[in-house]
Amino acid sequence: MRKLIFVLALLLIAFLTCGCPPKACTPNETRCLWDNKAEICDSLGQWRLLADCSDVSEWYEWSCCQVGDGCTCVPPGECDQ
Amino acid sequence: MATKRTSKKQKPMLGVAVARVGLVPRSMRPVTVTQDDVIEFWRVMMEHYGATLIDKTSDADMKIVADALNAMGIMDRERFLTGFTTTIGTKIYAPFTPGTPIGGWNLWNQITVCTHECYHIAQSRQFEGIEFGWRYITSATARAYYEVEAYRSDMVLNWRYQNATLNPALLAGVLRDGYACPEADVRMAEKMFRLSLISIKKGAIPGEVTQFACNWLDARWNRK
Numbered sequence: 001m002r003k004l005i006f007v008l009a010l011l012l013i014a015f016l017t018c019g020c021p022p023k024a025c026t027p028n029e030t031r032c033l034w035d036n037k038a039e040i041c042d043s044l045g046q047w048r049l050l051a052d053c054s055d056v057s058e059w060y061e062w063s064c065c066q067v068g069d070g071c072t073c074v075p076p077g078e079c080d081q
Numbered sequence: 082m083a084t085k086r087t088s089k090k091q092k093p094m095l096g097v098a099v100a101r102v103g104l105v106p107r108s109m110r111p112v113t114v115t116q117d118d119v120i121e122f123w124r125v126m127m128e129h130y131g132a133t134l135i136d137k138t139s140d141a142d143m144k145i146v147a148d149a150l151n152a153m154g155i156m157d158r159e160r161f162l163t164g165f166t167t168t169i170g171t172k173i174y175a176p177f178t179p180g181t182p183i184g185g186w187n188l189w190n191q192i193t194v195c196t197h198e199c200y201h202i203a204q205s206r207q208f209e210g211i212e213f214g215w216r217y218i219t220s221a222t223a224r225a226y227y228e229v230e231a232y233r234s235d236m237v238l239n240w241r242y243q244n245a246t247l248n249p250a251l252l253a254g255v256l257r258d259g260y261a262c263p264e265a266d267v268r269m270a271e272k273m274f275r276l277s278l279i280s281i282k283k284g285a286i287p288g289e290v291t292q293f294a295c296n297w298l299d300a301r302w303n304r305k
Contacts, residue, residue: 030272038276042226042266050273050276051277051285056285056286058292062280067276068279069272070276071276072276073285075283075284078283
């Protein structure tokens, strides 16, 4: 019995530490966050930073915007075009 | 991590680039890179990012890696040693001397690959110890993502200084052919490149490394 519990404990630890988080999104899906960042869903179903739209220009505050089939950064005033 | 030079010539495209200080002329001539430009650029970038340059073709460690890749059927030995620049930690293994064209490494490619490799150095600094290298080697998804970030700097430089558009699909294909990334990651890469190109053509410069490089190149080539 102890051996069984030990083995189950090992399996549980292995599962928890396997680096296999549940999928949070659909691969290649994109989104704009409230802090002006664009993210893309990778092939493992995890969000990754695509671009920080507040940091692509030294002089202008760009915006994260849906363009075609995805989100990207556009200059001020272009998001609604 | 290796980078492959972009050997195909891209069709130049004209367009309006909204520079950081205002509008620039619709048609901007591609810059002509000199030997001194390359030498000085490499010096500045290496100093800023703490890089060391090593001759790849004569390095014993790189030859071992080349033999291993060849033995595993991943890549031809000579192709790895002469066609790619590899960065491990802060060591950049290049098959050329900055400022001296050789093979496909013309002066412009030497500028873009320097930025690309410094991007990898900056990426590795986000992690402790060997974690970046471990992620790069063991995760195709992580490897694809890191290479997209670095190749995006190539896109910026080619657009900004050569009026050239690097094709997102072709760039993504490089990840399949040169970095052993599976199709799912290649699709992610293609979309990242495609969406980034929209911003880049409007003048965006994503990433600190690319911004640092462009600041220096703008001043060097009087683009400010």
